[in-house]
Amino acid sequence: MIEIKDLHKSYKMGSNVLHVLKGINFKVEEGELVAIMGSSGSGKSTLLNILGMLDGADSGEYTLDGVPIKNLSETKAAQYRNKFLGFIFQSFNLINYKSALENVALPLYYQKVPRKERQEKAMKYLERVGLKPWADHLPSELSGGQKQRVAIARAMAAEPKVLLADEPTGALDSTTSYEVMDLIQKINDDGNTILVVTHEEDIAHMCKRIVHLKDGIIVEDKKIEQVRAEQYV
């Protein structure tokens, strides 16, 4: 599903050049649930941004579902993001004046799905994350866990190939974190490919594979026995 070869990325900070990714080789199969771990500055967020086409690499190859991702125009990148990727953010990034339902329907809007169909689909995904009764609520009327579940529903609404989660539990307490991870595990059980960036050991162990980043290179890549989050809920 995802294939990365010798990926390099550096940032210019004034006169200094900060080499963030120093040759990443990495492959993700369909249906995997991968945790990307590392301390801050290890390059994990940069890697996720490149995977999410929010940022471009300096060199190296990136193939997503057989499509080479290179030199994309803004418009093309927007189309690919919409078609291939679903984002889940640490701070949820819901649009605060739109109801839960409208937030979930937004990616479908950019797919030019007709309004009615959009709402039906959005409602289906809200139901899946257990928030159907909150469909008309604004984000400000929801708890942190609920907000993240809305965000997950939104990421899934466009039926992307890959879900990218950047510290999805970073702003949540542990009980809520486990609830969210439980949801992510269940979505993965349905066959969705998910990448989770985290620095929390327990969250990482709820995935099926852990990729350890340090100073811009992968130092460890291992499959693990998944810890089900269900038991903590």
Next chain:
Amino acid sequence: MFDRDVWQEIFNTLKTNKLRTFLTGFSVGWAIFILVMLLASVNGMENGFYNQFNDDATNSIFVRPGTTSKAYGGFEEGRRIQLENDDVEYIKQSFPEDVEYISARYYANATARYKDETGSYSVQAVHPDHQAIEKTLVVSGRYINEADIVNKAKVAVIGRKVAEDLFKNEDPLGKFVEFNGLSFRVIGIFTDDGDDNAERRIYAPISTYQRIYKNTNDINMIALTYNPTYDISTSLEFSSRLEDIMKRRHKIDPEDQSGLYIFNYAEAYDNISSFTAVLKGIGIGVGFLILVAGIVGIGNIMVFTIKERTKEIGIRKALGARPSQIVNLVLLESVFITAISGFVGLLFAWMILAAIGPTIQTPAFSNPSVSLSVVVTATIVLVIAGVLAGLLPAMKAANVKPIVALSDK
């Protein structure tokens, strides 16, 4: 454009920033208000000027004699020129194609008396053609005709005011009224749109008055109208031909400006048209400059809005919004604020003009109003203004990098 999602967004930003939106919109509304008022004022001046001419045919030319200022053809300077009946005939025969109506005028004053009522009025002794030249509206009876001229009949067409003054409630038609002791029969009553003063006038056959005054052939001036199909340049060309021929006839130096006065309304019209065109230009110029300030204000506010919404735009881009969709959103919002506030300004200006415009009727300023074309133009200007105001901020928004917008850690 008619997308509910887009409008929801626009209304939300406007709602959360009511005061800011109002203040920005006010600058544009104010600009349009001033623009419309300026144009309406120019329009009012134009109306005022044209009203001055209203009671005369616009294709008229007046020939007045003067006093020469140059020696010419054996005559010394300072010679008074006198027009005579022959001059009318001469013009008629010289320009059969050009002249539509022609009439001489002989001025006199009359102390009129009917029973116990007396009054002093100016008399214009004229030919029948004069009715068409002066656009005299006869409301009852008839105007002077050829038979009156031939018979030197003592008949008079009196103005409405004259009739009111002298005859009170009586019907003047057929009654005899004394002018300086001579008895004239009233054959008609006229009104004049132009002003009340014109209705204090009396028309009489020119031949009658010339006989009364020493059996003379003298006339004071010649009024004529030219072929109404002539445009301005043809009419000016005609009046210069007329001037040449009349100067030659009266042995006036062609360069002499004071021997003979030819007054062509077309020329005056032309002058006034260019004068009001310049005023209009100034009005539009000033209005636009004020509007530019308004546009800059809107642009400024849009830049702020974009800055505040950077994160939201980042989210949208991450979810797959194309740059063009972001640009559209910003432009539409900008056009919306501009158009709505502009229309409010337009509406206010229009209401004020509709309320007080018709009550303003002074000689130099009358019924200021805006035409439909001004409204349409203003609308187009507003939409363009909105696009211009939103363009820069929209580009800025489209260039928002989602990664920057979303970095919140």
